[in-house]
Amino acid sequence: MEKKQLTLIVPAYNEEEAIPLFYKETKKVEAELPQVHVEYLFIDDGSTDRTLEVLRRLSAEDEQVHYVSFSRNFGKESAIYAGLEKASGDYVAIMDADLQDPPALLPQMLYSITEEGYDCVGSRRVSRKGEPPVRSFFARLFYKIMNRMSQTEVVDGARDFQMMNQKVRKGILSMGEYNRFSKGIFGWVGFKKKWLEYENIERAAGETKWSFWTLTLYALDGIVAFSTFPLKFVSILGLVFCVAAFLAILFIIVRTLVFGDPTSGWPSLVCIIMLVSGVQLLCMGIIGQYMAKTYLETKKRPLYLVEEEKLEG
Numbered sequence: 001m002e003k004k005q006l007t008l009i010v011p012a013y014n015e016e017e018a019i020p021l022f023y024k025e026t027k028k029v030e031a032e033l034p035q036v037h038v039e040y041l042f043i044d045d046g047s048t049d050r051t052l053e054v055l056r057r058l059s060a061e062d063e064q065v066h067y068v069s070f071s072r073n074f075g076k077e078s079a080i081y082a083g084l085e086k087a088s089g090d091y092v093a094i095m096d097a098d099l100q101d102p103p104a105l106l107p108q109m110l111y112s113i114t115e116e117g118y119d120c121v122g123s124r125r126v127s128r129k130g131e132p133p134v135r136s137f138f139a140r141l142f143y144k145i146m147n148r149m150s151q152t153e154v155v156d157g158a159r160d161f162q163m164m165n166q167k168v169r170k171g172i173l174s175m176g177e178y179n180r181f182s183k184g185i186f187g188w189v190g191f192k193k194k195w196l197e198y199e200n201i202e203r204a205a206g207e208t209k210w211s212f213w214t215l216t217l218y219a220l221d222g223i224v225a226f227s228t229f230p231l232k233f234v235s236i237l238g239l240v241f242c243v244a245a246f247l248a249i250l251f252i253i254v255r256t257l258v259f260g261d262p263t264s265g266w267p268s269l270v271c272i273i274m275l276v277s278g279v280q281l282l283c284m285g286i287i288g289q290y291m292a293k294t295y296l297e298t299k300k301r302p303l304y305l306v307e308e309e310k311l312e313g
């Protein structure tokens with residue numbers, strides 16, 4: 001019987017230092033995966049350093065190494081999509097280039113899929129060791145809010161590091177949306193999923209691409225992509241303000257009838273006008289976010305453009 005193939009999809013953006021380390025470590029694990037033929041598929045996400053040269057060299061030396069290079073930086077979500085589209089393996093795994101996703105888990109993941117009947121094996125870190133406490137706090141808060149608002153489960157600490165079979169791969173590819181929030185997409189497709197847990201590992205080399213600000217924007221994008229709760233919230237808020245205004249009118253009418261009409265209270269009027277117009281702007285902003293996403297979605301732009309690639313065969 002011919003050997004099955006496992007494709008490792010590795011998004012890489014400015015990872016010239018990390019890729020050789022990743023390659024070396026992962027090669028070591030190959031010995032523990034005798035039942036499959038391992039293929040490496042690096043996605044160079046428009047790196048501005050020597051990542052592409054490193055990949056060209058690696059693929060010249062090792063025929064198991066393939067790569068796709070984007071015309072510019074399209075983001076990790078697009079890189080994952082491209083990887084899933086181009087991967088030829090029976091099983092595919094998504095891994096970061098910085099060794100924060102331990103390759104040592106691969107044999108266990110493969111075992112769960114081939115022997116235990118799972119379709120997908122995800123990984124989650126149970127600690128956030130080495131991360132600034134403020135960041136951890138907001139990350140936890142985000143997962144709480146997200147899971148309250150959305151039907152789709154977004155698991156706290158879940159990494160993009162996972163292995164899947166063809167069913168799951170096709171499921172994910174069928175979601176061709178432009179605003180890709182992978183953590184939601186992976187949850188949305190369903191299937192039989194197993195979780196492996198591990199302690200957080202710090203980056204082997206290079207720097208993280210995320211700042212507090214970009215993470216915040218990412219979190220907001222995630223909410224807009226997988227929940228319409230903010231829109232409901234806007235409607236409810238509108239209703240609450242209408243009721244409050246109605247009660248206030250009643251109060252004023254009664255007060256005027258009972259006590260006459262002393263012309264006072266304009267400072268409170270100013271406050272009320274500012275409050276209400278603030279709330280209106282906020283609500284318009286929330287609706288605007290959804291409109292903006294819809295606008296981008298209707299353009300049907302490609303998720304990525306390839307400048308150079310070396311694939312199997």
Ligand code: UDP
Binds near residue numbers: 075076095100208209
């Ligand atoms: N990455 C990417 N495109 C980007 C940003 C990141 O392909 O625009 C890759 C990056 O090279 C790495 C992975 O995504 O392999 C995770 O990035 P990073 O380590 O910066 O994120 P963190 O682990 O800090 O969440």
Ligand code: MG
Binds near residue numbers: 096098100203208
């Ligand atoms: Mg990382």
